[in-house]
Amino acid sequence: MTSRIYYTDASCRAFDARVERAVDFEGRPAVLLDRTAFYPTSGGQPFDTGRLGPFTVVDVVDEEDGSITHVTELRTENPEPGTNAEPGTLYPEPGQVVSCEIDWARRFDHMQQHSGQHVLSAAFEKLFAVRTVSFHLGGAVSTIDLAREMSPAEIGAAETEANRIVWEDRPVTIRFVDAEEAARLPLRKEPARGGTLRLIDVERFDLSACGGTHVARTGGIGAIAVASWERFKGGQRLEFVCGGRALAGYRLLRDAMTASVRLLSVLPAELPSAIERLQADAKEQKRAIDGLQRHLAGYRADELAAAAEVAGTCRLVARAIDADANGLKTLAAAIVARPGLVVALVSTSSPALAVIARSADVNVSSQTVLASLIAKFGGRGGGRPEMAQGGGLVATADAILTAVRAAL
Numbered sequence: 001m002t003s004r005i006y007y008t009d010a011s012c013r014a015f016d017a018r019v020e021r022a023v024d025f026e027g028r029p030a031v032l033l034d035r036t037a038f039y040p041t042s043g044g045q046p047f048d049t050g051r052l053g054p055f056t057v058v059d060v061v062d063e064e065d066g067s068i069t070h071v072t073e074l075r076t077e078n079p080e081p082g083t084n085a086e087p088g089t090l091y092p093e094p095g096q097v098v099s100c101e102i103d104w105a106r107r108f109d110h111m112q113q114h115s116g117q118h119v120l121s122a123a124f125e126k127l128f129a130v131r132t133v134s135f136h137l138g139g140a141v142s143t144i145d146l147a148r149e150m151s152p153a154e155i156g157a158a159e160t161e162a163n164r165i166v167w168e169d170r171p172v173t174i175r176f177v178d179a180e181e182a183a184r185l186p187l188r189k190e191p192a193r194g195g196t197l198r199l200i201d202v203e204r205f206d207l208s209a210c211g212g213t214h215v216a217r218t219g220g221i222g223a224i225a226v227a228s229w230e231r232f233k234g235g236q237r238l239e240f241v242c243g244g245r246a247l248a249g250y251r252l253l254r255d256a257m258t259a260s261v262r263l264l265s266v267l268p269a270e271l272p273s274a275i276e277r278l279q280a281d282a283k284e285q286k287r288a289i290d291g292l293q294r295h296l297a298g299y300r301a302d303e304l305a306a307a308a309e310v311a312g313t314c315r316l317v318a319r320a321i322d323a324d325a326n327g328l329k330t331l332a333a334a335i336v337a338r339p340g341l342v343v344a345l346v347s348t349s350s351p352a353l354a355v356i357a358r359s360a361d362v363n364v365s366s367q368t369v370l371a372s373l374i375a376k377f378g379g380r381g382g383g384r385p386e387m388a389q390g391g392g393l394v395a396t397a398d399a400i401l402t403a404v405r406a407a408l
Contacts, residue, residue: 001066022091116242122206169219320397
């Protein structure tokens with residue numbers, strides 16, 4: 001069983017340990033030590049990384065027998081030039097004492113987020129008697145799942161209360177109790193297991209059983225910010241950030257806000273209404289453009305229909321057009337409003353878009369023609385016998401139009 005330094009000293013960054021065993025873990029070298037400060041993935045908190053002698057620790061696994069496996073990057077020993085020796089995987093030798101160091105930036109970030117979760121969950125519990133169902137510490141944001149949905153005002157109140165505890169810089173202490181003593185204590189949630197329990201005590205605010213790493217005082221959390229929320233499994237999922245992540249999030253929002261107000265020439269408080277005006281203007285302009293495109297398509301349809309070529313029992317309009325899918329469909333619909341026509345319009349872009357359409361009095365399936373093009377040139381699409389469209393055709397417009405003529 002590995003002695004876990006982080007249980008009593010989460011601030012330990014470097015330590016010496018003796019190698020108990022060197023093993024293969026899923027094709028990678030791994031080491032078991034007599035003691036460790038490396039935290040394994042557990043309780044919603046990710047594992048630590050760092051250095052183990054000359055090796056880089058890339059994963060830490062909590063084994064069922066109480067030992068901890070330190071998975072390292074694969075390093076091989078290169079034989080001397082001119083020899084027939086095969087390169088071999090390097091492992092630390094059992095009994096060897098190695099100097100270890102954890103990635104402190106990663107560890108402290110996890111400590112801030114995990115400690116912040118305790119304080120935030122306790123704030124919801126104390127203010128609104130709403131329990132936290134689960135917690136996940138992610139690489140960019142962390143989440144808590146609440147038992148019921150909260151209003152924005154309630155979320156804001158809990159966020160304010162949590163930050164009050166942070167700024168009061170209260171002590172965060174660790175103690176160990178047996179199940180009998182734990183039953184007499186006001187724990188925020190019922191422990192998931194029995195036996196000796198490790199308790200995290202935020203002075204006069206929260207007491208919870210937890211095996212994770214935490215700051216020594218709440219001031220180390222820095223700040224707690226709820227980033228977003230959504231309905232989740234009958235309750236609510238909140239995303240939050242603490243400490244360095246909160247600062248990074250503020251900088252991102254600041255830079256985006258600064259750029260936005262400069263581009264729109266408005267004050268920060270006026271930005272939402274300015275965006276609404278832009279959206280309304282864009283919708284109005286789109287309606288106007290659509291109307292003009294339909295009007296222009298009518299004139300262009302006359303020109304293209306007059307130049308239609310004979311293809312079997314119908315007349316064919318087969319052209320390469322510099323337009324998007326909507327432009328092609330609008331023009332094709334305008335052309336086939338006339339009798340006796342089949343239309344094949346292909347974009348000049350690559351891969352190509354294609355629209356096939358026919359007049360109401362023509363016995364041709366646009367779907368069938370398009371399917372033959374897709375079978376020949378790839379892509380995907382569909383539609384109705386009257387009109388079908390596809391995209392991703394890997395061929396020139398001329399090659400596609402030649403295939404349409406052959407299909408007809």
